[in-house]
Amino acid sequence: xxxLKFKKYLLLLLIILFSCSESEGEDSIPVxxxxxxxxxxxxxxxYNEIFEQPNWIEYTVSNRPKNVDRGxxxxxxxxxxxxxxxxxxxxxxxxxxxxxxxxxxxxxxxNLNKTFSFINCAMQIDNLNRGxxxxxxxxxxxxxxxxxxxxxxxLVFAANHIIRTTGVHVPTGFWKNxxxxxxNQTCYYFPNSSTNKNWDQYExxxx
Numbered sequence: 001x002x003x004l005k006f007k008k009y010l011l012l013l014l015i016i017l018f019s020c021s022e023s024e025g026e027d028s029i030p031v032x033x034x035x036x037x038x039x040x041x042x043x044x045x046x047y048n049e050i051f052e053q054p055n056w057i058e059y060t061v062s063n064r065p066k067n068v069d070r071g072x073x074x075x076x077x078x079x080x081x082x083x084x085x086x087x088x089x090x091x092x093x094x095x096x097x098x099x100x101x102x103x104x105x106x107x108x109x110x111n112l113n114k115t116f117s118f119i120n121c122a123m124q125i126d127n128l129n130r131g132x133x134x135x136x137x138x139x140x141x142x143x144x145x146x147x148x149x150x151x152x153x154x155l156v157f158a159a160n161h162i163i164r165t166t167g168v169h170v171p172t173g174f175w176k177n178x179x180x181x182x183x184n185q186t187c188y189y190f191p192n193s194s195t196n197k198n199w200d201q202y203e204x205x206x207x
Contacts, residue, residue, distance in 0.1 A: 097124025
């Protein structure tokens with residue numbers, strides 16, 4: 001555990017040193033960024049280095065064939081971005097929750113690998129991640145047989161949200177906004193807590 005924390009702070013130090021070398025003025029103070037926009041090809045993400053969590057992510061579900069398996073893949077750190085890491089998920093109730101799902105992008109090894117970046121990872125309660133959240137992901141794949149479905153996930157952080165000793169901020173909840181090929185929209189809001197009802201009962205007015 002101590003080793004994992006050391007790796008995390010070493011990464012932060014490297015980012016700070018890199019920022020210092022890139023800055024022109026001696027008075028420049030490197031700071032963590034609240035909005036780092038990254039395009040991975042299969043998804044776009046706005047990442048918050050202060051919270052060590054995404055702000056939002058967008059991707060399209062297009063009924064891709066399943067050609068590869070996830071196997072024993074684990075999440076990897078993204079070069080040049082200060083993110084959560086393994087220490088944040090060590091022996092607690094939060095999963096490394098995929099936002100752009102691995103199963104949705106299992107058409108190629110390259111696409112599958114992209115989903116395992118920590119920029120695509122959220123502190124998500126285990127029961128939600130493995131339960132109704134995963135069920136809705138499967139339902140969206142089923143819907144995509146009739147046309148592409150655009151997905152935008154927004155993370156919510158209430159004023160009193162949890163901040164762990166490792167420095168990561170824990171989302172209060174997740175908006176999942178779906179736009180279908182005919183223009184119709186359906187939106188869901190999941191609190192970041194154990195689910196006690198079916199995924200369709202989390203449908204909400206689109207924000």
